[in-house]
Amino acid sequence: MKAPFYEDIILAGFGGQGIMFIGKLLIHSAMKEGRDVTWIPSYGPEMRGGTANCTVVISDEAIGSPVITSPHSLIVMNNPSLDAFEPRLKEGGVLVMNSSLITHKAKRKNISVIGVPANEIASEIGDKRVANMVMLGAYVGHTKTVSKEKILEGLRGLLGEEKRKLFEVNKKAFEKGMEFGKV
Amino acid sequence: MGKKTLMTGNEAIAEAAVQAGCRHFFGYPITPQSEIPEYLSKRFPEVGGCFLQAESEIASIYMVFGAAGAGARVMTSSSSPGISLMQEGISYISAAELPCVIVNVMRGGPGLGGIQPSQSDYFQATKGGGHGDYHVLVLAPSTVQEAADLMMEAFDLADKYRNPVMILGDGFLGQMIEPVEFKHMSSTDRPARDWTITGAKGRAQNVVKSLYLKPDVLEQHNLGLHRKYQKMIKNERRVEAYLTEDAQIIIVAFGMAARIAKTAIKILREKDIKAGLVRPITLFPFPYQTLERVAEKVDNLLVVEMNLGQMIEDVKLGVCGKAEVHFYGRVGGMVPNYDEIVADVEKIVKESR
Structure with a gap:
């Protein structure tokens, strides 16, 4: 029997980078595939430029804890997020990091690291706000957690x-990211 | 009847109130529950409801008192410090035997504390909170779906017992998003409201009050309330027993802590430690009998709470010395960690061999 699907992800970056949005998009999409989902934000006196993160769980079974100690996957968009969450990533986990803004190196050897120049790609597309969708695309392209459709x-x-x-510019950013993640 | 949508716990609680026929809200904003008044401030005008942001929590609860006395289906919501401010009013409403629903989306205390999730108002919610010998019926959801379901039912329970019903959640339940479906349509045959203050034209005067100066009369009043609480204890105890049948150790937790415990149980079972969960859904009335039963089958229970040990007192009353009761808690907005729960259970199992 095939093991039930289970995935958990922490997404983190600056407030205003659209981290919460791509987390929500992930659960909307996964729910449409019939899976149980949870999304839990860091909440607090937050502002643009401060740090923001959310935790997403996607499962074939009813989800227990929506709070995740060591996630399978990590999407990070700035240095402080890499520093804060890389140590928590599960062994063999996937780290998708925005290499346009992250100057620190990933320290772990027992994880897969995908560096994505998300800001450059977004600027090429013509809207630097969609760097978040490039990141999501890279993650989905690599892990196939949900379908592009x-x-x-x-x-x-x-x-x-x-x-x-x-819609179109976000779609394009997602597709570019997917290509990047598949490599 | 609807289909599954994604909502935060706060939004789901608010929409459930609308669908349960609640049309009056009085409250004052406070993190992490402000999305409840925010949602209702938009939604109530669409359905002819009255949304009013009061000048304080104290004013809010007395507006609830007034609206309930006039027969309205009414609610308020707040978070820990705001609920503390409301306690006098909750005692008055309980004494006057009026139905209303109070939502507490708990944050860390004491004092102003913080804004992150907590379960440290357990004592306040279940043991009175305000002065006098009274109880509110306390429901503790652990998922957004359950929050919606219990919120709808809370209004019917409040009517049934003419008593405040409290929904006790925490900041994460309020802020998190999960699928939710509004499936339960609230009963339309509500108990007759022949006690309301609506003008006594053509009928005898109704009186809603909490003042009884003669001790013998007040004693009778208290005994009447007590009989009502006994009925709640008899009829309304609810509990989820999860993988308890073959369990060698039982975790007891409510709300968010119970969900985290479920993940710990999954990990423990992969390590061949048969752990199970007892999750009280009603905190008052507390399911003592379930604890008494499981205590006969296991040597150890671990209570997990987002406080430093409150529900554990009720667990011990239920267990009544028949098993060891251990505790693991996090406070101040920190949430329990399933890996730490697993480590605790492993230690208990090892030491009891």
Whole structure:
């Protein structure tokens, strides 16, 4: 019998980088695939430029703890997040880091590290705000946690009518990230 | 009837209140539950409800008192320090036997404390909180779905017993997002509200009060309340028993701590330690009998709380010396860590061999 699917991820960066958004997009998409999901934010007196993180769990079974001590995967978008969370990553885990902004080196040898120049890629696409979607794309391309179709469906839903015009650029950023993650 | 959507615990609690027919909210914002008033401030105007941000928690609870006395389906929500401010009013409402729902999304204390999740208001919620010999019915959800379900039911329970019902959650339950489905339609045959203060034209006067100056009369009043609490104890105890049948050790936890314990239990079972969970859903009335039963089958129980040992006192009353009761807790907004729970259980099992 195939083991039930289970994945947990911590996503972290500066406030304003869209970390919370890609975490939510991940659970929207995974729920559409029929899985149980949880999303839990760091909450507090937060502001743009401060640190922000969220924890996502995706599972075929009812989820116990939504709070994760050592995650399977880590998506980090700045130096303080790398420093804070790299030691907690599970052995053999996946670290997706934004190499445009992260100047520190990953210290661990027993994990897979994917450096993504997310800001450069986003700037090439023409909107530096979508660096978060490049990161998510790289993560999904590498781990195949959810399908691209469900991500796009989720994206359409989350953007809603108001921000519909942002769909294409977000989609492009996600696709670029996916290519990067697959390598 | 709906389909699954993703909501924060706070939003789900607020929407559940709307779907349960609640149309009156009085409150004052405080982290980590401010999304409840925020949501209702948008939603109530759509359904003809009254949303009012009061000048303080003290004012809020007395507005709840007034609306309940007039027969409204009414609620308030707050977090620990705000709930402390409301205690006088909750005692008055309990004494006057009025139905209402109070949501406490707990944060770390004492004092102003912090804004991160906690379970340190267990004593306050279950042992009175305010002055006098009274109880509120306390429901402790552990998922967003359960928060919505219990919130809907809370209004019916409040009506059934003419008593405040408290939803006791924590900051993480309020802030986290999970799938939720609003499946339960609140009962339409509510008990007759023939006791409300709506103007006594054409009928005898109704009186809603908590003042009884004659001790013999007040004693009768207290005994009446006591009989009501006995009925709650008889009818409303709820508990989830998870993998307890073959368990060699039982973890007891409620709310968020219980979810973290479930993950610990999964890890323990992979290591061939048969752990199970007893999760009280009603904290008052507390499921003492379940604890008494499991204590006959295991030598050790581990109570896990986000406080320094409050529910453990009730667990010990239930266990009644038939097994060892151990404790693991985190406070101040720190949450229990499943790896530490696993280590604690392993240590207990090893030492009891």
